[in-house]
Amino acid sequence: MNANRESGSPTSLPIALLCYGAAAVAAVALPLAGSPLAVNLMLRAGSIVMLAISWNLAANAGLISLGHSTFWGLGSYAALLMGNRFGWPFLPSILPAMALGAAVAALLAVITGRLRGIYFAIATLALSEGLRVIAVMLPDLTGGGAGLFIDQTLRPEPRLTAIVTALGAVCFALLAHLLSRTPFHYACRAMRNNEHASQMLGINPLRFRITVLALSGAIAAFAGGVNIWYGGFLDPDIGFDLHITILAQIGPILGGIHTLAGPIIGGLATLLIAELTRMWFGEQGYSLLVYGAILIVSIMYMPNGIYGTLRRLCAPWTKRRAAAKTALVAS
Amino acid sequence: MSMLLQCLVDSILLGGLYSLMAVGLSLGFGVTRIINFAYGEFIMLGAYGAFFCSSLAGIDPLIALPAVAIGVALFAAIVFEFSLRRVLRAPAINQILLLFGVGLVIQNLAAILWTGDARSVETPYSLTAREFGDINVPDGRIVTFLVATVLIAALLWWLHRTELGRAIRAVAQNRDAAVLMGINVMRMYLLSFMLNAALGAATGAMASFLLTVTPFMGFPMLIKSFAIVVLGGLGSIPGTLAGAFLLAFAETAVAYYVPDGIGWAEGVAFAVLLGVLIFRPRGILGQAVEVA
Numbered sequence: 039m040n041a042n043r044e045s046g047s048p049t050s051l052p053i054a055l056l057c058y059g060a061a062a063v064a065a066v067a068l069p070l071a072g073s074p075l076a077v078n079l080m081l082r083a084g085s086i087v088m089l090a091i092s093w094n095l096a097a098n099a100g101l102i103s104l105g106h107s108t109f110w111g112l113g114s115y116a117a118l119l120m121g122n123r124f125g126w127p128f129l130p131s132i133l134p135a136m137a138l139g140a141a142v143a144a145l146l147a148v149i150t151g152r153l154r155g156i157y158f159a160i161a162t163l164a165l166s167e168g169l170r171v172i173a174v175m176l177p178d179l180t181g182g183g184a185g186l187f188i189d190q191t192l193r194p195e196p197r198l199t200a201i202v203t204a205l206g207a208v209c210f211a212l213l214a215h216l217l218s219r220t221p222f223h224y225a226c227r228a229m230r231n232n233e234h235a236s237q238m239l240g241i242n243p244l245r246f247r248i249t250v251l252a253l254s255g256a257i258a259a260f261a262g263g264v265n266i267w268y269g270g271f272l273d274p275d276i277g278f279d280l281h282i283t284i285l286a287q288i289g290p291i292l293g294g295i296h297t298l299a300g301p302i303i304g305g306l307a308t309l310l311i312a313e314l315t316r317m318w319f320g321e322q323g324y325s326l327l328v329y330g331a332i333l334i335v336s337i338m339y340m341p342n343g344i345y346g347t348l349r350r351l352c353a354p355w356t357k358r359r360a361a362a363k364t365a366l367v368a369s
Numbered sequence: 370m371s372m373l374l375q376c377l378v379d380s381i382l383l384g385g386l387y388s389l390m391a392v393g394l395s396l397g398f399g400v401t402r403i404i405n406f407a408y409g410e411f412i413m414l415g416a417y418g419a420f421f422c423s424s425l426a427g428i429d430p431l432i433a434l435p436a437v438a439i440g441v442a443l444f445a446a447i448v449f450e451f452s453l454r455r456v457l458r459a460p461a462i463n464q465i466l467l468l469f470g471v472g473l474v475i476q477n478l479a480a481i482l483w484t485g486d487a488r489s490v491e492t493p494y495s496l497t498a499r500e501f502g503d504i505n506v507p508d509g510r511i512v513t514f515l516v517a518t519v520l521i522a523a524l525l526w527w528l529h530r531t532e533l534g535r536a537i538r539a540v541a542q543n544r545d546a547a548v549l550m551g552i553n554v555m556r557m558y559l560l561s562f563m564l565n566a567a568l569g570a571a572t573g574a575m576a577s578f579l580l581t582v583t584p585f586m587g588f589p590m591l592i593k594s595f596a597i598v599v600l601g602g603l604g605s606i607p608g609t610l611a612g613a614f615l616l617a618f619a620e621t622a623v624a625y626y627v628p629d630g631i632g633w634a635e636g637v638a639f640a641v642l643l644g645v646l647i648f649r650p651r652g653i654l655g656q657a658v659e660v661a
Contacts, residue, residue, distance in 0.1 A: 291466060
């Protein structure tokens, strides 16, 4: 197992920080300078990358979610209700959204106890669909099936939502990167590989489950909360859309599950593929069809994703360089 | 009183269809240990098969049922050979995500080919009903209950009394021992996946005259099947049958007795699913689950 490779080599932090800095500058500059199309693209890129990072964090601890729309939807509803009921503007409303996402995720971690693998996955799926039914059935709170518009007077400029989304994605990517250098990451990985064994090593699985899921839930809720301010309209089918769940899992799987770069590469690649399909076929139905095909192809032929495949292709080259270095030292 | 009786009759009739639906998922899981996330799509294909037989050729869904089931089973065999077979040794999560992807492709291909329009099949028995005292029983529901009962009985007979059926149960019980007995496990996997698809398609063919047929009808059916199978205990057929009637009763009771019940009934399956996973993950009659 060269498992310690997955977080990248330790020397790469300054370079990585430089990359995050550049990405942050781009996140602010592109929407500011660009057309509405660029704003829209930045918003979607940021959202998809955040979802992918959020999903991958949970997956790192062995928690495979099939219901990430839960947190997205809760974040959307929290942000919208804070705006409509209490007149909170865009940025402050994101905080309660994240708090709600984190709280429900932590609750999920506690109540699912030691459910793992498929059982946890099915529980998340049931939770998101259950919340959708609840949202339909509580029209006084959520507007029911007819949906709700967000208070138009409070709505920020689309440009601002795009900047916040893209910056958020960069921040969460950085957070995931920094986390990967802490014992937290190794504890999660140990849990993923064998929870019993990790317990022997003195790891309290429940504590890590709660932390990692709360973090994952907060990130997805952030994405959902920002998106509702951009979109302006919310109904249960938009909030707890299966599409979001699929988007969240497809990035890491296409890019490379359990890696740092994988979710980002995969998320952006998914967006690119979605845009290309829309250009060629023009219809919404095709994008889900393509997502399904991506899932099938990645799992069958590229189980380590784009990132893993690239690493494998580059491996002979890096190895040769290392060998040359040793030869030089030896001589 | 008559409302309670009506509620009971309705839930028993619905439970018949649910049993058939969930037995398919349960059988497939019992043998291959893979939860078929594309199961809802096999139900949907069965419903469309029955719809096209009825609308294009005027064949009654019940007469078309065997052909539809066989057709969908053959399709499932192709899916198995080209995708699932390659990931049988992979972690469970890869299998789930793969089948999730297969389901997405089938569902959206159906939406593109046959449009998203809601369709329904009309049969001589789908709009009539009979009265027993205060109790009203639609003929369509009686028909599905009877057909489901016959199919499940035939399945149980086949599983217990034939060589192949016994081989399938052997693989479900202990894969390694089955290999030592000379059973071709891969063939049993294929066979159980096809059976799973055929049962799903049979459910769909009958659902075609009870519900509306759309490309997206599979997902709620999948969740209901999950709820039943988890409630009864994964891999246990008696448990699955009990779970089917319990879910049918819970849904019907909610629809009858809770204000706005028809809407809330949609959520019963999710509540049951979450509740069972949290409080008793092995289900009412199931074996212990592997939680780690």
